[in-house]
Amino acid sequence: GNSVTQMEGPVTLSEEAFLTINCTYTATGYPSLFWYVQYPGEGLQLLLKATKADDKGSNKGFEATYRKETTSFHLEKGSVQVSDSAVYFCALHTGGFKTIFGAGTRLFVKA
Amino acid sequence: DVKVTQSSRYLVKRTGEKVFLECVQDMDHENMFWYRQDPGLGLRLIYFSYDVKMKEKGDIPEGYSVSREKKERFSLILESASTNQTSMYLCASSLGTPGTDTQYFGPGTRLTVL
Numbered sequence: 652g653n654s655v656t657q658m659e660g661p662v663t664l665s666e667e668a669f670l671t672i673n674c675t676y677t678a679t680g681y682p683s684l685f686w687y688v689q690y691p692g693e694g695l696q697l698l699l700k701a702t703k704a705d706d707k708g709s710n711k712g713f714e715a716t717y718r719k720e721t722t723s724f725h726l727e728k729g730s731v732q733v734s735d736s737a738v739y740f741c742a743l744h745t746g747g748f749k750t751i752f753g754a755g756t757r758l759f760v761k762a
Numbered sequence: 763d764v765k766v767t768q769s770s771r772y773l774v775k776r777t778g779e780k781v782f783l784e785c786v787q788d789m790d791h792e793n794m795f796w797y798r799q800d801p802g803l804g805l806r807l808i809y810f811s812y813d814v815k816m817k818e819k820g821d822i823p824e825g826y827s828v829s830r831e832k833k834e835r836f837s838l839i840l841e842s843a844s845t846n847q848t849s850m851y852l853c854a855s856s857l858g859t860p861g862t863d864t865q866y867f868g869p870g871t872r873l874t875v876l
Contacts (some may be wrong), residue, residue: 655804656783683861694867695805696851702861740804744861748793748812749820752804 652666657705657741657753664731672726673758674715674741683694684708684717684724689738692740698726698739736760765789768853773843774874781840783871785853794836795865796820796828799850811836832840843875 658673676682690708699708699726704719713728724741741753769784787794793812797805797820807820817828818850825847829837836855840847853868 677843683819693870694869695856695865696867697864715777744859746859746861748795748810748818748859748861749807750805750865 652680653743653745653751655741655751655753657681657739657756658711660738660755660757661759662756662760666683667724668734668760670726670728670731670735670758672741672758674724674726674753676722676724676741676743678722678743678745680745682745684715685744686713686715686724687742687752689727689740689755691737697701717722727748727758731758731760733760733762765868766790766853766855767784770871771869772874773839774876775843776876777844779843779875780787781839781843781849781873781875783838783853783873785836785838785855785868786834787836787855787862787866788834789857789866790833791855792833793799793855793859793868794830794834794846795854795856796826796838797852799852799870801815804832808838841843844872845872845875848871858866 658745685700686698699710701708701717707716738755793809796808811830827839851871853866855864857863
């Protein structure tokens with residue numbers, strides 16, 4: 652079946668450090684891939700997405716590239732800020748109404 | 763801006779009680795969803811609705827039911843709450859299917875069943 656695996660957290664970084672959160676997926680067909688972010692006390696919000704192989708999604712300095720050959724969609728940011736502290740969810744969608752979410756990775760950024 | 767609101771941020775109920783979680787969206791979205799969020803498990807779909815009075819089971823519907831009498835409102839019902847239903851519940855809405863249109867999430871209701 653379809654599934655998403657993302658690195659376990661928490662991830663703790665100092666401000667201005669480089670961030671990578673790994674995400675790999677298993678899916679039949681050609682899924683769309685997403686990263687959602689959940690700030691403390693809030694619901695999830697879409698951070699970026701990619702709908703086909705080699706697409707790069709980007710938003711707020713975050714980037715992720717849809718890699719079909721490695722079935723991956725790793726999230727990166729060149730210089731994190733304290734305000735990036737949140738939980739990040741990788742997700743996939745293959746059609747219909749169901750989205751498959753990863754377990755989430757908590758990021759702490761220290762000043 | 764799309765707004766999805768949930769009736770309570772925190773709720774404490776006793777085992778066996780009937781529990782209603784309410785969700786309202788203000789953007790005339792066709793589709794509404796209920797998820798539960800548990801540590802290490804991410805989000806799991808309980809039920810969704812693609813039109814008024816229409817509902818479909820998600821991946822974990824056991825112990826839950828839903829109601830959508832008006833387009834903007836989607837209710838999750840726990841007929842007889844149990845301790846294993848202690849969780850964070852998230853409502854979402856979207857205009858089209860999740861692959862084509864963004865899902866917008868409410869802030870969540872943290873339910874504790876004692």
